[in-house]
Amino acid sequence: MIAGMKMRLAAVLTAALLSPAAANAQTMGFACPDPGTTFTYDSGTKVVARGRDGMDCTMEIVGGKPYKLRALLFDNPSPDGRDMSAFITALRPERLWPLEIGKKIEARYSAGGQSWNYVLTVVRYEKRTGPGDAMIDTFLIEMQEQGGDGHRAVSRWWISPADKFAIRFDYSDGSGRANRAIVTSVKR
Numbered sequence: 001m002i003a004g005m006k007m008r009l010a011a012v013l014t015a016a017l018l019s020p021a022a023a024n025a026q027t028m029g030f031a032c033p034d035p036g037t038t039f040t041y042d043s044g045t046k047v048v049a050r051g052r053d054g055m056d057c058t059m060e061i062v063g064g065k066p067y068k069l070r071a072l073l074f075d076n077p078s079p080d081g082r083d084m085s086a087f088i089t090a091l092r093p094e095r096l097w098p099l100e101i102g103k104k105i106e107a108r109y110s111a112g113g114q115s116w117n118y119v120l121t122v123v124r125y126e127k128r129t130g131p132g133d134a135m136i137d138t139f140l141i142e143m144q145e146q147g148g149d150g151h152r153a154v155s156r157w158w159i160s161p162a163d164k165f166a167i168r169f170d171y172s173d174g175s176g177r178a179n180r181a182i183v184t185s186v187k188r
Contacts, residue, residue, distance in 0.1 A: 026125045028139060030071065030097040031164045032057035034188060039165060042182040049165075055094040071097060072159055072166055073141065086111065096120055099139045099159065116147040128158050130167045131186045136160055138167065150174065 033039070033049035040046045046062035056068040059075075068076050071093035076084040090109040104121045123140040130136035138158040145153040153173035157166040163186055170180040 026101050028097075028099040028159070028161045030055060030094070032069075032072075033164045036188070037163075037165075038062070038187045039163075039183050040185045040187075042184050055097070070094065072164070073157055091118055091120070093120065096122065096141065099141070101125055101139075114148055116145055116151070118146075119144045126158075128168065130160060130163075131183050136162060136167065145173075 032052040035049055035051050037049045038046055039049075048060050048062060050058040050060055050066065052058065053068065055071050056076075057072065058066065059069050060066040065077075070076060070088050073093045073096075074084055074088050074091070076088060078084050087109055091107040092105070095105045096103060099122050101122055101124060104119060107118045107120075109116050109118065120141060120143045123142050125137065125139055127135045128138040128140075130138070138160050141157045141159060143155040145151070145155070151174065153171065155171045156169065158168040159165070160167045163183075165183070165186075167183040168181070170178070172178040
């Protein structure tokens with residue numbers, strides 16, 4: 001009797017581990033946050049999801065202007081107001097979707113007589129501290145940037161499948177510049 005129960009338990013566990021849901025646990029199709037979802041950053045800035053337009057999530061800064069978020073990675077216009085269309089077109093970040101561990105894209109961008117090479121990689125699936133200090137599942141996307149005169153930089157996004165948004169971003173370069181943005185709350 002106990003041997004039979006153990007065999008049934010083993011069969012159930014094996015089926016669960018081999019199910020399509022378990023196989024897809026480390027992939028994510030593209031989706032935008034549900035309209036009306038508000039994300040608050042550690043800086044106090046709040047953004048509201050408004051909808052989707054292809055691979056762009058339409059967003060709006062509370063008390064500010066609307067913008068598009070391409071492939072959950074790049075704001076256009078950028079936070080400083082610059083038009084990022086040429087950069088986004090060169091990188092084509094939508095090629096990274098659906099997210100899968102190890103997936104990598106490469107791109108080159110040139111402007112003003114200078115060129116940069118980019119490699120974007122879905123590095124891993126990990127638990128990360130998210131809004132309200134909860135541990136949540138995320139995909140870590142890393143972008144390596146190399147330019148002339150030895151310029152190097154790295155950007156990282158932690159994309160939450162549950163929130164359909166980057167709950168953390170950080171950037172650093174070889175000159176010592178660094179920046180980060182952390183979502184501290186999500187209201188649906």
